Amino acid sequence: MTGTEQYNAAAWLLDRHVDEGRGDRLAIRCEGRSTTYTELQHAVWRAQALLSELGAGPGDRVAMVVRDDEMFPAVFLGAMRSGLVPVPLSTMLHGGALGDIIADSGSRILFISDQFAGTLPDLLNAAPAIEHVVLSGEAEVDCACAVHRWAEAPVAAPQAVAPTTRSSQALWLYSSGTTGVPKGVMHVHGSLEATAATYAESVLAIGPDDRFLSVAKLFFAFGLGNSLTFPFAVGATAILHPDPPVPNVLVELIKSEGATLFFAPPGFCAATIDAAPARDAFASVRATVTAGESLPAPIHRAFTELTGAPVLDGIGSTEILHIFISNTPEDQVEGSSGRVVVGYEAELRSDAGDVVTEPGTPGYLHVRGPSTSIGYHDRPDATSAAFLADGWVRTGDVYVRSADDHWTFLGRNSDMIKAGGIWVSPAEVESVLIEHETVMEAAVVGGRDDAGLETVIAYVIPASGGSIDTELLLSHCRQRMATFKRPREIHVVDELPKTATGKIKRFMLRTETEH
Numbered sequence: 425m426t427g428t429e430q431y432n433a434a435a436w437l438l439d440r441h442v443d444e445g446r447g448d449r450l451a452i453r454c455e456g457r458s459t460t461y462t463e464l465q466h467a468v469w470r471a472q473a474l475l476s477e478l479g480a481g482p483g484d485r486v487a488m489v490v491r492d493d494e495m496f497p498a499v500f501l502g503a504m505r506s507g508l509v510p511v512p513l514s515t516m517l518h519g520g521a522l523g524d525i526i527a528d529s530g531s532r533i534l535f536i537s538d539q540f541a542g543t544l545p546d547l548l549n550a551a552p553a554i555e556h557v558v559l560s561g562e563a564e565v566d567c568a569c570a571v572h573r574w575a576e577a578p579v580a581a582p583q584a585v586a587p588t589t590r591s592s593q594a595l596w597l598y599s600s601g602t603t604g605v606p607k608g609v610m611h612v613h614g615s616l617e618a619t620a621a622t623y624a625e626s627v628l629a630i631g632p633d634d635r636f637l638s639v640a641k642l643f644f645a646f647g648l649g650n651s652l653t654f655p656f657a658v659g660a661t662a663i664l665h666p667d668p669p670v671p672n673v674l675v676e677l678i679k680s681e682g683a684t685l686f687f688a689p690p691g692f693c694a695a696t697i698d699a700a701p702a703r704d705a706f707a708s709v710r711a712t713v714t715a716g717e718s719l720p721a722p723i724h725r726a727f728t729e730l731t732g733a734p735v736l737d738g739i740g741s742t743e744i745l746h747i748f749i750s751n752t753p754e755d756q757v758e759g760s761s762g763r764v765v766v767g768y769e770a771e772l773r774s775d776a777g778d779v780v781t782e783p784g785t786p787g788y789l790h791v792r793g794p795s796t797s798i799g800y801h802d803r804p805d806a807t808s809a810a811f812l813a814d815g816w817v818r819t820g821d822v823y824v825r826s827a828d829d830h831w832t833f834l835g836r837n838s839d840m841i842k843a844g845g846i847w848v849s850p851a852e853v854e855s856v857l858i859e860h861e862t863v864m865e866a867a868v869v870g871g872r873d874d875a876g877l878e879t880v881i882a883y884v885i886p887a888s889g890g891s892i893d894t895e896l897l898l899s900h901c902r903q904r905m906a907t908f909k910r911p912r913e914i915h916v917v918d919e920l921p922k923t924a925t926g927k928i929k930r931f932m933l934r935t936e937t938e939h
Contacts (some may be wrong), residue, residue, distance in 0.1 A: 431590045433613040434505035437656040438465055439585070446659045449632070453681055454493050454664040461659065464497060466579070471502025473580035474572070478533055478556045482507040482586060485596065487531035487554070489513050489522060489540050489547075491666040492642050495560050495574055497652055499535050500642075504594050504613070507586025511596045511608070512643040516846075516906040519543030523550025524605050525598050529801070532556065535574065537666075538563035590614030596801060597645050599742040599847065608801030609645075609742045618794035619649050619746040620657035622767035627736065627750050628685060628711065630658050635708075637663040637683035639674065639692045640845070646715055649746040650687040671699040675706075682708040686731075689716035689845030693727045693735075694875045706731040715740050715747055716845020718833040720876030721758035738762055739833065743810065743817050745795040749831050760830045761823075768793035770831065771816075772823060783827040786834055789819045839930050841870035843880050844908045850930070853911065856904045857884055862892045867920050867928045868911065871937035881937050882911035883920060892916050 438461065441447060447462035459467075480486065486503045488510055490496045496512070503510040511529045513522055515537070523546060526534065532555045536544070541563040548554055548567055557565070558572045565571060588594070594613040598606040624630045638650035642664075655662040663681045665674065669692060678686060686709050688696070693714060712727060712735045719737035728735045738750030739761045749770060751762035764770045772780040772787025780787035792815045799807040810818050822834045841848040850868035857866035864887045871881040886892045894914045901910045921929040 428589055428591075430587050431613055432505060432507075432585050432588045433594050433616045434468070434501040435585045436617055437653065438468060438501055438505075441656075441659045446632075449659050450661045451656065452494055452497065452662050452664060453635075455666065457494070459494055464494075464501075467494065467498035468502040468505060469580040469583045470577045471499045472506045472583035474558070474574075474577045475503060475506055475508060475533065476583075478558075478572070480506070480508055480533055483509060483593065484533070485509045485511050485529045485531040487511050487513060487526045487529060487534045487551075488643075489515060489534065489536040489543075490560070490642075491515060491537045491539060492647075492651065492664045493537075493560075493666045494664075495535070495537070496642050496664075497656075497662075499574075500595075500652070504588075505583070505585055507588050507592070509593050509596055511598070512648070513598060514643050514906075515540060515641065516908065518904075518906070519546030520550050523547040525608075526551040527553065528605050529596060529598075529608055534558070536560070541565050588613050593798075597643070597648070597742050607803050607806055609797045610799055610801055611745055611795075611797050615745050615795040615797070616653045617657070618767070620653055622794065623738075623740075623747045623750065623765045624649070624654045624657065626766040627738075627747070627752050628654070628713070630654055630660065630685070632659045634658070634660045634684045635663055635682055636660065636685050636687070637665070637674070637678060637681065638687040639669045639689060640687060640716070644846075645742045645745050646687070646740060646747075646845075650685075650713075653746075671696040672701065675699070675701040678709060679705040679707075684708055684710050686712045688712065688714060690714050690719040690723055690737075691717070691844045691875075691877050693719070694723050694877060697723065697726045697730060701730070703730060703732060706733065709733050711736055711753055713738065713747075713750075717842045717878055718759075718761070723875060723877075724756075724758045736762070738765075739821070739831075741791075741817075741819060743797045743819075744768075744791055744793060745797070748791050748793055757830050760826075760832045762831065763829050764831070765793075772825060780825075783825055786822055786824045788837060789821045789823040789831075790816045791819060792816045839869070841868070841880055842878050843870070844877075846908045848880055848909050853880060853882065853901075853905065853909055856901060857882060857897065857911075859904070860897055860900045862887050862890050863897065864888065865920060867930065867933055869930050869933045869937065871913070871934070873912070879912045880910065881913045881915070881933075883915045883917050883933055885917060885920065 452459040538561040596608045640647035738747040740747035748768040769792045853868040854866045865885040921932040
């Protein structure tokens with residue numbers, strides 16, 4: 425099939441199972457509820473009919489602040505099936521931050537779970553172009569735009585599949601930048617199937633009897649593949665957990681639902697080890713996949729021992745949509761991201777842009793493959809900096825390749841921090857710290873905790889004539905930002921190392937955290 429022939433990712437993921445007689449297979453298990461592929465198709469039709477009633481047209485963006493429950497795949501697939509562009513957003517962000525992203529996306533329609541209805545005033549204040557809000561349930565809200573209830577959307581007749589192609593825009597995912605509003609990463613319809621046909625097939629060998637459970641939520645590129653693209657690609661079952669992940673709860677879910685593939689960031693693996701669950705809880709798991717940040721070797725060994733199954737660390741990105749370098753069930757090297765996934769290419773380049781061919785020589789990681797984003801929404805400079813000629817993507821990571829072609833992460837060529845597998849902008853955290861009346865100046869860097877995982881560390885200078893109560897400052901941060909962004913350590917200092925032009929020497933602070 426060429427890029428100009430009709431193709432719709434939602435139809436590929438859902439309709440073909442019903443059309444080929446697999447409609448009674450379980451698509452979703454969520455909090456004890458079961459949804460078959462036929463039932464999911466009907467929910468998708470409801471979403472399409474509702475979106476049509478709200479005036480959505482081809483190419484329109486549809487913002488989603490939705491938990492990992494049955495509403496998410498219905499709206500997500502419904503929007504794509506109608507030729508719209510779903511924009512899943514982080515349920516970990518606060519109202520104003522969400523509103524800024526929604527405004528950037530140009531969405532006029534917002535689907536939101538009742539649990540986040542309290543954020544609507546701040547959200548809508550930052551995104552005044554929203555005309556329709558669709559709530560998951562019966563939450564009472566007071567806003568100027570039209571309010572609708574997903575639970576009251578009527579049963580709909582079969583809806584048409586939009587005449588999209590593999591190269592039509594399908595979804596946007598927002599990825600953090602160093603400053604300002606996060607960037608909208610634009611993906612086409614062909615990208616979703618590409619991740620299933622490469623990583624999911626060649627590394628995980630997924631099949632219809634697999635049961636997928638992911639710590640990463642559906643609004644992440646990682647979670648979207650784990651809990652939607654991969655299971656629906658083969659008519660398997662996604663086990664959805666709407667609440668924030670807690671080790672003991674997820675372990676019990678693995679056991680009760682018989683999860684065969686478990687996906688978790690390294691930090692969650694460390695927390696699960698610390699919770700000391702019984703090993704037999706993982707009897708159904710045939711592999712655990714980790715990504716989001718580099719997996720320290722001690723955690724790799726301990727989690728492999730705990731689960732009795734391979735632990736497959738890898739690296740992916742929002743720009744590539746899922747993992748492109750990975751360990752495999754047959755080949756695992758502790759501390760390494762593994763080898764390049766079939767279907768992708770990777771190379772290291774020097775500061776001058778030359779390809780690094782000598783094994784053991786560090787370079788900047790560049791990747792090329794079939795699931796690559798077409799660029800950032802309305803960010804021409806950032807797009808040209810990341811998306812290079814001939815399909816190559818500059819990742820910003822520094823890697824080294826061994827003689828036997830295993831790739832190992834060394835660090836990043838920016839000040840961004842990846843805490844809990846999620847990008848954190850130092851500037852954003854610093855701005856919150858400086859808002860506190862006792863803080864004159866702040867600098868935030870990444871450090872490592874006792875388990876070897878990256879964490880956020882802050883250095884603050886007290887306001888003139890005052891002092892800083894670190895517990896009060898941490899409380900201030902809890903009220904103003906998502907958990908993963910908050911400093912895990914706050915150091916009160918008299919001065920910060922700076923260049924002659926006044927720029928903070930972050931590398932010196934990072935060195936300080938290592939001692």
